[in-house]
Amino acid sequence: MDNYSAVIHDAELWQSVLRMLLVGAITVPATVLLALLFALLLDTARARFTRFTRLAIFLPYAVPGVIATLLWGFLYLPATSPIGGRHIDFFGTSMVDVSVANIAVWGAVGFNMVVMYTSLRGLPPEIHEAARIDGASELQIALRVKVPLICPAIAMCTLFTVLAALQLFNEPNTLQPLSNAISLTWVPLMKIYTDAFVDSDIHLAAATSIVFAVGILAVSLLVGRLAQTRWGAAGAVAKEQR
Template identity: 60%
Template sequence: MLAAATVRRRRPSRRGGPTPYVLMAPAVVLLVLFLLVPIGYTVYLSLRANRVTGGGLGIRRETFVGLENYASVLTDSAYVDGVLRMLLYGVIVVPSMLGLALLFALLLDTPRVRFGAFSRIGIFLPYAVPGVIASLLWGFLYLPDVSPIRDTFEWLGLPAPDFLAPGTVLFSVANIGVWGGVGFNMIVLFTALRGLPPEMYEAARIDGANEVQIALRVKVPLIMPAIVMTGIFAMISTLQVYTEPATLQPLTDTVSQTWVPLMTIYRDAFVNADIYSAAAASVVLALGTLAVSVAVLTLLQRRAFGRDR
């Protein structure tokens, strides 16, 4: 009886006490201060605007305008054109980036690959270059007066392309995004491939499968979660593209100040000093990004659930 009572008294309490909350407190405080508070303040600004009051005195005061800023953003042709251009940019960048990343990861995962470490570093290196530096580098490669690519075409007697022309500038900007993002996605996919058990490859080879069949029928289906994750991250990054077109904008007239939505937001906030319209445009862009992300995840989950059934 006494021993049983002693055992009961020595049982650890199921309550964790204040320790978990103390450990979580710094992360919660940072989340509130640097994420929730800015989001709330942005929504607050998006519902207000400066209006002239006071009759003949012409005093400008901040007043509540409701959804007026959102209506102005959604009817702004420059913002709408920027959104459509951004979506086209994403259609070009995301499949190209993920396709090249998957191809490089599969090639580096083959058993007879040579100089694997050097190749991985070489493919990943563009990702380590800051976006502004990469955009300037490619911008000078695109400029007709200093472009070695244009000189090469002229030396070969071929018509030199104009990379900054209205019909090609979108692909030129997309090229910068693909060049800088392939390395990171390749590392993620290559790491997922390295985590697969090699026994499956040996079983497939015993069954007579070659390396291409193993890659397409064994490796790719097994790393599909990693492919989906990199695809969602790439999609979100393309919906927030800013650095590449903003850096190229001083070099050419084909990239305007409203070429993509974030450039329009920057113009409204820091050029026109209209933080209220910029806040509304930011909220619209954030909600659009959230909606696209949720839609893609829901679609993928339904397909996965349908296969499981």
Template identity: 65%
Template sequence: MSSRADEPAAGSHPAAARSAPHGVRGARNGRHGGLLPAALVSPAIILLLLFTVAPAIYAVFLSFRRLQVGRGLLGGGKPTEVWTGFSNYTAALTDGEFWASLGRMLLIGAFGVPMTVVLATVFALCLDAKRARLTGFARLAIFLPYAVPGVVASLLWGFLYLPATSPIGGGTFDYFGSRGIFFSVANVAVWGVVGFNMVILYTTVRSLPRELFEAAELDGASEFQIAVRVKLPLMAPAVAMVALFSVIGALQLFNEPTTLKPLANAISSTWVPLMRAYTDAFVDNSIYEGAATSFLLIVMTVAATVVVSAIGRRIGRAR
């Protein structure tokens, strides 16, 4: 008869001995699991810091400086960079052409932003309709313009606008006139981004509970009533996000007018604020004023983002 002293201790039981390494391995896996997402995200963060954040900080630094020509024996001298305070911002804000370019940009945005939101919403609701057919082909056809680079799209539309080659009424409507150019630029911008916004809204409407639509249909609601009274209110947060993207895109308008400029005399080198900043920095070699103009646009973009986000949140609470 063996005594209790001969029995293995609880801490030395084989099962307990096996459980300890598993716990240690689990802790190690937990630590490695936390490092893996950071390792995967770190290249994007590093590139963002190097090519977006660092240049932006340097541009803000340059916006407070300017070149001053030194005084030499014969009146010449090597130009040196000196601190100038807010003089570059004052020059930009007191320049009438800056406000004129801002007005042209806002005019295009006043047409392009609502048109983008409305078309993307209508396309998403139509594709989700019960009687919709060939939805796969339609989604691809609507999204495909977004895959075309903005410069290429502007060139294609530019040749469509030319009176000699236009199949869309180039002889009766002046697409490059002082008034028609606003429609021409806005049309290219809207055509290129509607597909992306449609995908966002279509994904949103497809994620909504279908029971709501079936209940509305049993109550006698038509397809149009279901779309307007049931789907659209539930899509309000996504619509607000699409509107925010469109406003930011309008404030960053550059590719379309720059590409159409060789074809249209109505587009100047400072036609929109970003074109003005580019001209100041790389054509007139006034990189300091260009940096100030760019930072003013950043401030306007942030302000517009805050305003549109607040309106979207208010709409969401009212819903």
């Protein structure tokens, strides 16, 4: 119980939780909205080269996380960056959260896009044709017809993205040697790893792991319930209108 008490009163752990939530506040909406945007654009009647575009968007998901982080890390470094690294401090305190979130978004958008695009392609084409006959524009069809009907897919992608944000580890851990702004305890999983294998405090690490696992389970259930209630109701209304 002393270990659990130490976890609850560990200020460094709570700071790492806040950093994780900050990165997640960037990652989750950016990933879901970009994936939805790409899926809707690829599903339009005027879309061209859709196979190549789908592959290009999905390809980053196939790149292992450590390799992707190293690639972006060298893009961020001033000595090797072709994207303005000499003028923008990507590893500075004010930018490091965005830099880490960018890598996570880059790697996750493709998977979510494929899920949403598959759902869009499964919709009956008669729905789109009826909306066009009624005078709806492509934007109106996308927002008022397509999006409500694929609400379950959007909810599932949102849940997966939230879980990935809570398990943030590879990106900051790989970038840590390159940035002074990323400490060994920057996010909770890095804190657990450091306690266990750097400070050799296995008991504190085990207690932190259990507390963190319970927290992730609670957040997952909450997000799943909210997504099911909100998006499920919207999808049901859309099906009734159809």
